[in-house]
Structure formats: structure tokens, C-alpha cells
Amino acid sequence: MQNVHSCVSLRSLRAEGVVRPAALRICSRREKETCIQNILEHIQGKYYFQWGAVETANIMRRMSEDIQPVGDRSSWISSWLPTWCPTSPSQLRNAEEKMLKTVQRPYSRQHVRISNGNNLWTIAFSTHLLPSCPAQSKTPLVLLHGFGGGLALWAQNLDALSSRGPVYALDLLGFGRSSRPQFNTDPGEAEEQFVTALEEWREKVGLEEMMLLGHNLGGYLAAAYTLKHPNRVKHLLLVEPWGFPARPDNPNHYSIPVWIRAMGAIMSPFNPLAGLRLAGPLGPMLVQTIRSDFKQKYSSVLDDNTVSDYIYHLNAQTPSGETAFKNMTIPYGWAKRPMLERIHQVQAHIPISFIYGSRSSIDSKSGCALKETRPDVGITVIRGAGHYVFADQPEDFNQTVLQILARAEEKQS
Template identity: 65%
Template structure:
């Protein structure tokens, strides 16, 4: 069912591409879309989706981005159609499991180096990967990255946490973040539609049915693996146990970074400025995309695609 739901998302794409399971170590494989395009010898662009996402969510971007260079998109370990292994409960170990899976994937495909683009959790993992394997990353593009700032002390918060956020947080803490979807059973797609009507709207220009909602539902009712790992790398209310800003200094100074935010996103955009301050002698560009929320690439796809192509132009 997930396969069919994803297939419907990818119907929008006109470019030629192939799909494959890339086998990495210990019986795990990562579900991958490969767009070779006319410029095979250029540095490939690799897309890492966010929490609860999958390759199908790039449906509005893949055609445009693959005109200039090869593009690879894969379902992160534990998400989508990729394997759903058991993750270590230790935050550092779980993060390493993600990073190693990306490295084994790269090696298997024989990619010398890559432009890495990560959204949300994908941004966090792309940064972590760049710290561990600096020679493999030509440029790091962080799109609305998750997990960079530290959790503020309750004492020094300007604005108190709204009661409803506390309530949702309290509900989610004992469970996995998406457990509610599985409990909802066949009502799941309706629940996605009710909780996140914006997803359907984002893709409304190209899909006039429920395929986006169905896809998001099927992505997230599988055996939880990636989301359990995510739970293990977070502390209450969605902050990272090991905030990436504390380690940004470890990203090699000659790896350029581009940070992309949606001007309407509820996620704090200060991380981009913090990264810039921490890397005074390195290239850091911050781009705000007008009229976009957290899912920048789906909210303003044309603008997003053009900005990414412009960033990529600087790389052979």
C-alpha cells in the first residue's frame, strides 16, 4: 500500500529515473530514486527528507533539480520503504546508525562526493554526516533543519509554552510521536487530513485527490523504527538531546553551508544566524523563502527549486 501511495506521488514526475533498494550492511537496504539526467559527471545532489517523510514528498522538486546534475533521493533508515531495524536507545549511537547507513549507501553507489540537502531531521543528519565524513560533502544545504538550538531553560523563556503544546507534548512523550495514527486504524487518512489539511493544499496545484494524505498516512503506519530512533535523540517537546549548534564548529571550515527557511515557518530561524557567527571564515548563506512554512519545498516549489539550482551552480 505504501508502494502504491508513493507511486501515485511520483506520477507527477516527467523525467526518466530508476528506483532501487540499495543494500547496505546487516540485511538493511535504503529505498532510492536515481535521476541520472544529461550531466552525469557533475557532483550529485542528495536529498534527505525529514521526520515522518519519504521520497514521494519531493514530487514537486525532482524534475527541476535533476536538469543540471544527477539527483538521488532515498528514504532514511527506519522510514518509508527503507529497512526498519532496531535502533540503539542511546542518542549518540542512534545518530551514528543513521550516519553510517548514509555512508554505506554512498559507498555502495560509488558516489565520490555529494551536495547534501536535508530537510528537518534530514538537515540534522546531513550536518552530522558532514562532521564524520567531511571529504564526501561538497556543500551542505540545510532546509528548515531540526535539532540545532539547545532547549531553552524554562527560567529564561520570554514567552511561556502555550497550554495546548504542553498537552500535546504530554500525550506524545510516553508514545512515539506518530502512534496516534496507528491507533486510529482505518480512520488514519482522515486523521492526517484533519490534523494536517495543509499537506493536501500544498500539492493541490498538481493533485486534486487525497494521494498526499494517503501517502503520509502509509509512511507512518509501518512498524515504528525511525520514529523510535527520533524519540531517542530528543528530549521533551521536540528538542535535540545533542543539539547540532554545539557541534557546528566541527563542520570542516571549507564546506560551504546554505541555510534555507520559510518566512512563515513556526520553527525558529535563528540557527542560521548562529551558524554564520560560528563560522566567520567560512561560506554561510541564509535564504528566506517568502510565503513558505516549514515544508518550504512544497509550499513554494518553483522558488525553492530555483534557489537550490542557483546554490548548486557554484559546484562542478
Template identity: 50%
Template sequence: MRSWWTWCPTSQGALQNAEARILSFIKTKFEDTTVQISNNNKINTVCINTEMGKRHIPLVMMHGFGSGIALWVRNLDSLSKSRPLYCFDLLGFGRSSRPRLSNKAEIVEAQFVESVEEWRKAVGLNSFILLGHSLGGYLAAAYALRYPSRVKQLILADPWGFPQRPTTSDLSRRPRVPVWIRAIVFLMQPFNPLAILRAAGPWGMPAHAFVSVLV
């Protein structure tokens, strides 16, 4: 029996096995596949009831930050009863590719939106119902604004949102943020907030389970 103090191993194989264990709870027959897009990137995808074809509008589901396909495991059976269903790992999440993204917000948004459009073309969908959760809600809205003809209905579940950037006059009326808080924010900018899970060692699995419960 492996000691609890053993360093928590990570690999594509371990990730695939963990995902397979979670997806085993799906009762409906499904296909776990990889969709190739540009720049040799791939998007991990689960498809259910695709044989329904054009008779019903497909449902496409986009997960949120720090999540993946497995987020939907308790919903997939019921949501796929009357229509084809597709869910996928966004780039940088789950078993999808982890390309280098821009550090500029507008460009990153465009990179995600275009990856979804490339995925749509590769899968062969003409139009669909798009459901996004959290960060996926933000990206789903961004996609719908860029490609409105592809989205029959847009469903946003606890979506992210960003207010308009304040003007100089607005900033002068806001309470001044303490220097120590601004220093912490500046120092944390280069780091992925989920990196702590990767570095948690023997506490990796318990920590990940705790974060999963919160999410």
C-alpha cells in the same frame, strides 16, 4: 464501493502502490530501487539522470520527519535537469527498513549517519551536494561533520537544531515547568508520535492527508 468506515488497511504493498501513484507525477525517467546495507537493512532510493556520471556533481536529498521520498515529487524534474539526483527514505521511514534503534540520542545519530555512509558506498558516489530538510537537515549536517570530504556543498532547508544542554546553574534560572506538563511528556516518551495515524482506523486516510498538508 468500499465504505468510508472500513478500517484503513496498511501493508508494504499498499505503501508501494501509494508511493507509485505519487511518483507518477515525475516527468523525467527515474529508477526506483532498493539499496542493501549492513544487517540486512535496505534503503529505498529514487535515482534520476545517473547516466551523467562524473561529469556533474550529484545531488543527494534527505527528507524530514514523518516524510519520505514523495516529499520531493514537485522538485525532482527541475533539480535533476543538469545533474544526477538521488533521494532516499531514511531508515524507519517510507519503504526503507525499520531496524531497532538505540534510545540514546548520540548513538541514534551515529546509526543514521553510518547508514547514509553505507548507502553512499553501495551506490558508488565519491562526493555530492547534500540537501536536507527538517530532520534530514539535522542528519545532513551531522553527516557532513563526520565525512566532510564527501560533501561538496551542504544545503539545509528548515533544519532541526538542538541547543547545548543547559548546566545546573542555567536550569535554576529557568521558569519551572508545571508538574502536569512534565507528567504528560514522561508518559508520551515511549510512543511514536506518528502511531496515532496507524491506529486511526477509518479516519486514517483523512488524518494522514491533513498531516501531509501541514508537513
């Protein structure tokens, strides 16, 4: 094997969790080449990922990279991704700024520093970070985005929600423009890292209490935070939350399409969005083509590819939070630590509200199950909305959230 060029380098495979660091301690170049070749043969054929399918042959033609010796263990991700994926922190910043240009009300933005040298990127409609705003006495609303998302996806909601009172939106640890540290591989420890980061953020920002709203993974983490820090949450709003039901003990194997089972087997060593990064220069086009629905969701405020660019740059960089999410899941997308088994422990004085989309693949069974033991749980289904309910029907979503908060504050006053 002479001067082998591979579609996947040792660094890229290590970035996606296929090759563990210990496995990379290979003495000779020939052994490194053989290692990569064996892995490539294992994933030949169709290479699937969450946003669609890309032929491996096409990737292999475009993704050539010389095999490099294993050396610097702290910069291998940052040295590989920018050379193949057309992304950078500045491009993510520019895409976010274009998204937020649609917001009319004044806000501030800053990196809020937490422990271990990490920071959480935050925008705030509040007197805490924006002295020019008039004083507001309402309990702040904190927004947590979902898996693969970022704070700018709330662009169609921020004006309306901040008309009520202070609003904070942040990029979760490991996502967006926040720090992307290495997470513990244990699902419970990874969850704790997310929760600890949020609590340290709250302390630094100076919030005593908050209305906590989370979508998808953000909903799961909002519930986990409420369990850990009940005195800091006045109302828990869960929007299409991920990770609530447990995987059935005896799932009907034959009810899962063969192609999904095959995809699961092929993708099991990889991070959920690995294909986006492996596609390299084709990544932006893939997002625009395969997730063209996002352009439609934001068509009332954006008429170009801004949202597609934003989603691409969010997920084309170091897969930190993404890796943590993968370690928190089991096939096919179930949580290793189902929240529905724990959420009944949320203190009774904390109201809980669920918001679902009528067209979403996530049904309201989890909310209904909790309501059986907590009759005061609120469940709202917004017609015509899918999983991204806040973007599918932003006006109805904004009105629903404002009504829920108004009722909660009236009861608590």
C-alpha cells in the same frame, strides 16, 4: 475481569514504547489484563498526538483486540499493525507511485543493500543507476527527507533539480520503504546508525562526493554525516533543519500553554505519531482532515487525496525511525544532542547554506548564529513558505537550490 477486550493490546503498547519487553514477562492472563487496564486508566480522557486530538472513548470503541499471550518476539509489530491499521507495504508502494507519476524526467529506483540485511529505498536521476541518461559531470545532489516523510514528497522538485545534474533521493533508514530495524536507545548511537547507513549507501551507489541537502530531521542527519565524513560532502544545504538550538537552561515554564504541557505529560511514553496508529481505520481520515494543508501544497500536480494517503502509509507502519527520533529528543521537541553545539566543527572548506520559509515556526536564528563564526554561511528566506518550503513554494525553492549549487560549483572550479 472476564474476557477483557482492550483498546490497546500488549503488542500495541509495546510497539509505541509504553511497555518494555521485560515488563511483558507476566505469568497469568489475569495479570496481563490488569496491566493493560491500569495503563488505560492512566491515559483516559483526551488522547493527543502530533496531528491533532482524538477522544479516547472513540478509540476504545473501535480498537478492540483480544489479549494475546506474549510469544514471538520478532513478529509482534508486523502481526498487530496490519490487523488494525489499514496499511501495508504494497499500499505504501502504490501511494508512492501515484506521487511520482507527476515526475516527467526518467529515473530509476531500487533497494540499495547495506549491512545487517538492511536496505535504503532510492530513486536516481543519474548514469550510475540509469544508463540511458546522457553523461553528466556535475556533482550529484542527494536529498534527505524530514521526520515522518519519504522521498516522494520531493515530487515537485525532482524535475527541476535533476535538470542540473545527477539527483538521488532516498528514504532514511527506519522510514518510508527502507528497512525499519531496531535502533539503539542511546541518542548518540541512534544518530550514528543513521550516519553509518548513509555512508554505506554512498559506497554502494558509488558516489565519491555529493552535494547533501536535508530537510528537518534530514538536515540534522546531513550535518551529522558531514561532521563524520567531510571528504564526501562538497556543499551542505540545510532546509528548515530540526535539532540545532539547545533547549534553554531556564525555559519560561509559564510561556508554554497549559494544554501543551498536559499533552507532553500524556504523550511522553508514546512515539510522536502513536495516535495515528492507535486510531486504526480512522487514521486515513484523520490525515485528510487534520493535515488538509498537504493537499493544498500539492494541488498544482495532484487533485485527490494521494499525498494524504502517502503520508498515512508512511507513518502507519512499524515505528522504527520514529522511535529513534523520539529517543533523540527531549520535551518539547528539542534535540538531546543539539547540532548548533557541533556544526562549527565542519571543515572550513565545506560551504554551508540554510534555507528557511518566512512563515515557518522555525526561525533563522540558528543559521545566523553560525554565520557569526563562519561569515561565508549562506542564509535564504523564501517568502510565503512555511516549514515545508519545498512544497509551499516549489518553484522558488528549486530556483534557490539551483542558484546555490551553481555558485558553489563556480567557486570550486
